[in-house]
Structures are given as C-alpha cells and as structure tokens.
Amino acid sequence: MKMDTRKQQVLMAIIMDYISSAEPVGSRTIARKFDLGVSPATIRNEMSDLEELGYIEQPHTSAGRVPSQKGYRYYVDFLMKKKDLSKKEEEIIRKGYENKVKDIGQVVSQTNSMMSQITNYASMIITPRTDTSALKHMQLVLMNPGQAMVIVVLNTGTIKHNIIEVPEGVNQTDLDTVSGVFNARLQGLNIDKIKLGLIREIYFELSKHKNILDLAVHLLEEGLSMEKEDKIYLGGVFNILNQPEFHNIEKVKTLLSLLDQEGLLRNLLERDYKEGGVTVRIGSELNREEVKDCSVVVATYHLDGQPIGKIGVLGPTRMDYAWVVSVVEHMTLNLSDTLEKMFKGWR
C-alpha cells in the first residue's frame, strides 16, 4: 500500500485539526471541517490504511485518531507549507531590537524572550562561541592588596571578568605596566591563539620587569582561563503550562527537571543538527525519555557567514510546526542581521 494524494489530504486534515484541538479526531469531523468531497466512511477506510502505515494511531477503540511521531515527521518533511508572520509579530520583532541592545548578550537574550513571547512555547538560545572572538582590551584593577580584577573586553561587546590573587607587593602601577604590554601584544588576536603561542614572547618582553614576571604568567594561566562556556538562555518555560498536555503536574516536573540541567539543554540544542536551515526534531528523535512528547525546532545563526550559535523552540509534539518553523527561520535571519549591523567593523 502506498501514500496517495487523498491519504495525504486526510493525514494533513488530521494533523491540522489535532494541532488546534488537542483532541483525537474522527472521520466525521474531517468530513465536516475539510472539504475532501467524500463521505466519512471513505475517510474511515483511508484512516485505517494510514494507521496500518504507521502515520496515525488510536488512543483506544472508539476514539478518533492522533498523529504518530512518524505522521508528524511526514507532515514536516513533505506536507507543511510555511506561513508568513503577521503584521503584529513583525512589529514585536522590529520594536524588540530598537532599544536596549548594546552588546551581544543583550541581543541574544532579547531575541530569546521575543521568540517565546511570539510562539508561546519555551525558547532557548545559546550565546555565540567566544573562541572565535578577539581581544579588544584588557585591564587590571587592583581591588585590594593581594587581589586584582582582570577585565577582558571582546570584540563582540562581551565583557568577562575575574578576581585573581596577586603577590602582596604589587601595586596598580605594576598592573598598568602589565596591562600595557598585554594590550600592545594581544589586541585583536583570537582568544584561543593567545593561550597557545604567545606566552613565550610576552615572557621575554616582561623580563625587563622582573618583579612582575610571575604575575604575568599567573595572569595568563588563571585570569584568561575564566569561564569561556557558552551560556544558554531559556525563556517562556511557563508557556508550556498552557498546553493541555501539561495539565498533569508530573509531566511538568519531569520536563522542568530536564530543563534545569544545562548540559541536557545544550544537548537538545547542539546534538548533530545540520548547520544551516531549520531542523525539526520530534519526540523520541530527541533521545530523551523526559521529552518524548516534545519537539524542538532549531536553527543556526551566523556572523560574517560563520555559524556562531543556535536558537530553538521547545513545545509539545502537537505543535504548529509550519508556524514555528517560519518564526524560527525569521528570528534567525533577524538575529544574524542585527548582529551583523551592530558589530560591523568591531572585528
């Protein structure tokens, strides 16, 4: 038995109806709401076939049909048509970027909250990898005898800082000398490169200042090793409470416990997605029991043509894929665009 046009139409109808109603859909309903020109009986036959093919399933005899994971997959791959965003949503996005987006962190976090607001699902976004960004400025400030703050400004507008221990005798002037050398030698260089090759050269240059030589090495080791971890923003988690599939507290708890673990979240976002385009992962394709009733829609955002982060939406498998995919795609382009405009010339 093969998929023919009418089976596709029926499958499409089932999915459309189920997405909006969250109730199993029966043959009569389809015949009434969608004009396929055939009677419920015929639709029943088609449904029987679709069930045999694995695209839909029955919660129990005498209930309507519900799309199976395979059914959603088929829909996403072959049937769905992208939707345009409404004026209102375009507006939200446009306004969202207007103010208060002064560095990458803010842009990313703002994007995240817009996305959860628009889709009404949970949204996740991972900050740009810092290993591709370059040093713009570094500064050492003595806070206290024996303690100094290292401040590193990256060309992405991100600031990292860390408190380090320094020898008791070191004063602010010493620190300025070190900062000076560091800035002169390292400015504009990629952070990873700094750690690899340049220690030796600086070691040499600073040997004129014997007394702060130790400090310098110390700095490179400890100060620059400050957390380079990408941060994951998570927003609109409470939106999922509005989904009928989460009226059961237990389900909410298991989901939330997963979202609480950043490692797993990272996994959802980064796990072997192809770069470019929007990827949809449905239910057990996520390989996690806790989210077997959820799907994730992920896309990659870019700067200078380089992929630098991921952005995604998490919702129930019964999500409006056509709609969410469009939104994610749109947000990704907007984000890349905003970053490009904002940081043109910074690198």
Place this chain on the structure above:
Amino acid sequence: MKMDTRKQQVLMAIIMDYISSAEPVGSRTIARKFDLGVSPATIRNEMSDLEELGYIEQPHTSAGRVPSQKGYRYYVDFLMKKKDLSKKEEEIIRKGYENKVKDIGQVVSQTNSMMSQITNYASMIITPRTDTSALKHMQLVLMNPGQAMVIVVLNTGTIKHNIIEVPEGVNQTDLDTVSGVFNARLQGLNIDKIKLGLIREIYFELSKHKNILDLAVHLLEEGLSMEKEDKIYLGGVFNILNQPEFHNIEKVKTLLSLLDQEGLLRNLLERDYKEGGVTVRIGSELNREEVKDCSVVVATYHLDGQPIGKIGVLGPTRMDYAWVVSVVEHMTLNLSDTLEKMFKGWR
C-alpha cells in the same frame, strides 16, 4: 475567653501536625500523637474555643481543623522555637562559599541557590544597593569609530558596562585622556556623589582638551546612568511544585505569573519590613491575591554594619516557620560574614 497554656499546646499541636501532613487534623490525632494527658473530647472542647477565637478553622463540618492565618501568626510570634541546622545543611553552606565566589554577584547568587536547595521552597535575594558603593576604576574602550564602551568597576567587585555613542573623530588616545582624568578625580567616590557635585570641576579640568569636552559631558550623562537597578535573583521556583497545595495547575500559573513580574517580586521583598532580624509575612499580609496562600520569610543582610540587601524565602502558608526562620537567619549571617571577609579593605 482567653488563651491558656493548654489552648496553646493544642494550637501548637495542630500546626505541627498540619505542617507535616497538609491534612486537616482532628481531635483524636492530637490525643494520639501529642501527649497532652487529656482525652479527645477535651481537646475537642479546646478546639471549639480556638475556632471561636479565630486561630483555627474548619474546611467543612466533619473535617479536622486547619490553622488560620491568625493561628500561624500567633504561632510565629509566641510559640515557635528556633531549630538548629543539621550537620548536613551546615556542610552545604560551608562548601557553597568555598569556591567560585569572586564577586558580590556570585556570592549573592550562590547564597540564593543554596537557600532554595536547603529549604525546598522558592528563594529570592536582592543584590546590594549600588548607590552606597564607590568607584574603583573606569575605563573607556573604543569599539568602533563612533562607539565606545564605558566600563565601571565598583568597590563591591561589581562591573557595569554600557555602549555609548561618541563623535566620529574621537580615538582611543582621547578616550584614555578622559579615563585618566575621571579616574584621578572620581576614584573612591560614592556613585551618587559623582552625579551630583563633580561635573563642574571636571568640566574645568578637561577644558584643556577642548576636543573631548563634549564627550566628557556626554559620558557623565549617558555612560554613568547605566542601569543602577538592583537585580533580583529567584531560585528554586520549581520546588513549590512539590507542595501539595500546588498540585492544582491554575494556582501554579497565577503564582508564576506574579513571580515573573520583577516589580511585584521586589515589593514582596522590600515592602516595609523592619531592618534587622527576620520578618515573617503570612498570607494576606502580603496584600496580594496571588499569594494569599503563601508566606514570605525575609531578612536583611549587611556590610560594614550597613543594611545593603534583602534575602527571603517564599513558600505555602503551611510552611515550617521555625525551620525556615532559622535557615534564613543563618544564611543572612553567613552572607554578611562572607561579604565582610571577602571585601574587607576594598572600600
């Protein structure tokens, strides 16, 4: 009719039992679990009195009694005895401060997560007021022709930064000049004072550098006005899902929607609490319909004897007050202590 010792004992028993069971408690239960030396019938009489006095209430005839808000209040004010923390909890706190607490933000956030972990309720903490902190260092970094980053380091170890517009012609050397003057004149001064009196003096000093005079003023106006807002950390919100009173999704939603609004949260923490000591607000004392079934336990933490922030726990009215008050008190002292140790000499 007046409260006598036995009535107090009965009220105490009701509250203790209800706190642990979340079920209305009857006269027989009390007679069995608590050795008051009297029969259920006598207890019933006392309960009847307590109800008339308003300390307990009955969900319906033939249910046991439940403490009323007034009952909790009486318990908190007159009956409860503080508990010591267990070895295990002391351990959590001790370890929590060992590593990874390099600046105030981290200390605060770490304290918050420890508190929610220990109490199993939601916990909130407000970062130190920055208006009492002093300028340690300021730095201007040119990111791009026309855009510069202002970085301000406070003596609390906090860093604030902001992107500002500068005239096209300004280069990094100009910025260094301005930073230099600013640092020389403003270092160690209270942030609020900076905004008030010193503009004029600096204006004069910088007049030697006509070309960056405008920039300087610009800076003071825009750069230093970066968000001074205290930040509120919120942790362990999902803990409340474990409380039986929140098995109802609707309640969860209304509570979460309140917690989502930072302003309201701030209100819960800051609203007319006396400074010093631990304050307990029960149910409608919070003046918010959304949290009429919740209580808040708040304390103030200090640095150099000055109150600088609030820390609190939010749970159902049926929370273990004796226990929570002890924990909050303990955490507050620990926090103040840690800050004191860490930043001694920074100011």
Place this chain on the structure above:
DNA sequence: TGTTAGCACTCTCATTTAGCGAGTGCTAAT
C-alpha cells in the same frame, strides 16, 4: 466545675453502576 465516654449526625471521598455519545469496522447496496 472540669473531664470524659457514648452516640447520633454530618459531610467528604472513593467506588460502583448505568447510560450516553463518539467513533469505529464490517457488510451489503449502489
């Protein structure tokens, strides 16, 4: 006068039962 045993009464909650309605699958007619 305070305490207690006894008992009738109330009300909730869990369980059972019955009936309805939605939906299917099969069969026979078109």
Place this chain on the structure above:
DNA sequence: ATTAGCACTCGCTAAATGAGAGTGCTAACA
C-alpha cells in the same frame, strides 16, 4: 470504488451507595 446502515466498543459523566473521619451534644463522673 464509494457509501449508507448498523452493531459494537469504550471512555466519560452523573447518580447512587457506603465507609470513614470527625464533630457536637448530653449525661455521667471525679
């Protein structure tokens, strides 16, 4: 190949029932 008709299944809801917990009252007791 399509459709009307129909018996059958099964979940859901509402009503009925009974058990259990707890109270309030009364009368007896110390």
